Amino acid sequence: MVRTMRCRVRPTTYRDDVAAAPDTAMLLHAVERAPDGVLIVDESGTIVYANRAMLGMSGYPDLEGRNVDELVPVALRGQHVGVRNRYMHDPTQRPMGAGLELALQRADGREVPVEISLSPFEHNGRYVVTAVRDVSDRQEAQRRLSVAHEQLALVGERERIGRDLHDVVLQHLYGMGLTVQAISAAAPDKVSARLDEVVDDVDRIISEVRTIVFTLGSTGTRGALGQELADVVAQASRVLGFTPALRLEGPVDSVLTNEIRTEMIASMREALGNVARHAKASEAAVLVTVDDGSVVMTVVDDGVGPPADAATVQAGHGLKNLHSRAAGFGGTCTLGPRRGAPGAELRWTVPF
Numbered sequence: 001m002v003r004t005m006r007c008r009v010r011p012t013t014y015r016d017d018v019a020a021a022p023d024t025a026m027l028l029h030a031v032e033r034a035p036d037g038v039l040i041v042d043e044s045g046t047i048v049y050a051n052r053a054m055l056g057m058s059g060y061p062d063l064e065g066r067n068v069d070e071l072v073p074v075a076l077r078g079q080h081v082g083v084r085n086r087y088m089h090d091p092t093q094r095p096m097g098a099g100l101e102l103a104l105q106r107a108d109g110r111e112v113p114v115e116i117s118l119s120p121f122e123h124n125g126r127y128v129v130t131a132v133r134d135v136s137d138r139q140e141a142q143r144r145l146s147v148a149h150e151q152l153a154l155v156g157e158r159e160r161i162g163r164d165l166h167d168v169v170l171q172h173l174y175g176m177g178l179t180v181q182a183i184s185a186a187a188p189d190k191v192s193a194r195l196d197e198v199v200d201d202v203d204r205i206i207s208e209v210r211t212i213v214f215t216l217g218s219t220g221t222r223g224a225l226g227q228e229l230a231d232v233v234a235q236a237s238r239v240l241g242f243t244p245a246l247r248l249e250g251p252v253d254s255v256l257t258n259e260i261r262t263e264m265i266a267s268m269r270e271a272l273g274n275v276a277r278h279a280k281a282s283e284a285a286v287l288v289t290v291d292d293g294s295v296v297m298t299v300v301d302d303g304v305g306p307p308a309d310a311a312t313v314q315a316g317h318g319l320k321n322l323h324s325r326a327a328g329f330g331g332t333c334t335l336g337p338r339r340g341a342p343g344a345e346l347r348w349t350v351p352f
Helices: 014-020 022-033 052-058 074-089 136-185 189-216 225-240 258-279 310-315 317-327
Strands: 037-042 047-050 102-105 111-122 126-134 245-249 284-291 294-301 332-337 344-351
Touching: 037 052, 047 052, 052 126, 074 126, 111 136, 136 189, 136 225, 136 258, 189 258, 225 245, 225 258, 225 284, 258 284, 258 294, 258 317, 258 344, 317 332, 317 344
Parallel strands: 245 284
Antiparallel strands: 037 047, 037 126, 102 111, 111 126, 284 294, 294 344, 332 344
């Protein structure tokens, strides 16, 4: 039901208005139905009218007769009295969105962020029509948008760091490992064993860096397995003296977890390093394919082939690493003569 104003503002009742002035009744009805809160306040700060939205926003069952200062947060009420008096002395129209951060204190003590417009008028005295808009939802949306922008900026920075780690640090580590392997091939046994330990350390660092890259969520690395393998091939060519062929067949990239990718790339580098150290080859090729629920990496060369003594093959330090990497995922790694041609063939298989 629409409440009546005090007689000094609207001397007729709502029913009188309906009978005498339908347009006025329609206007009052529209104000009652308005989504924003509407107050009419007299010179003393007393509320003489409040619409339904205002009552709902404030939590009071009735506001008429209360002082408008009761709707101001407690900490600001003393200051608001002076502001209100100065405004009533020289009132001006103030639209919403004037850049002020305002709040309304509800009956339950909770503060609600609002925007307020003021429109003074004269009617047997001075009054102010105050429109009050609850902007809680807008502020929450703005907060979420701000958080989203911050998260987006953070993601961008994380991806930049991930790309730098992948494109610069990892490639230097790959090259370092291959160079050390090449030096190890020509070094005395004791020195070679120590260099092999250095290669193992490099492998561990590569694995840790790649874990960091994937944790950072760098989209530039995920989905580019072919490029990563090509990078290893390019690094290996510096110590091999030739560039191995590389071919991928099937949905290799889509079936591999990040962990398997990490170990397969490290195993490929290890295998090409072994070719450089032992094979005396002039050609090599790498094939990565999907076969019956497993990813298979085959590395072949045209060199001297594996030792005839199987025990010697199994004792090889590099092959132990390759086998260990595959076994960690329930896979296998074997080295034998190349089928149908001179040289050696390494087959590294891991189920996915």
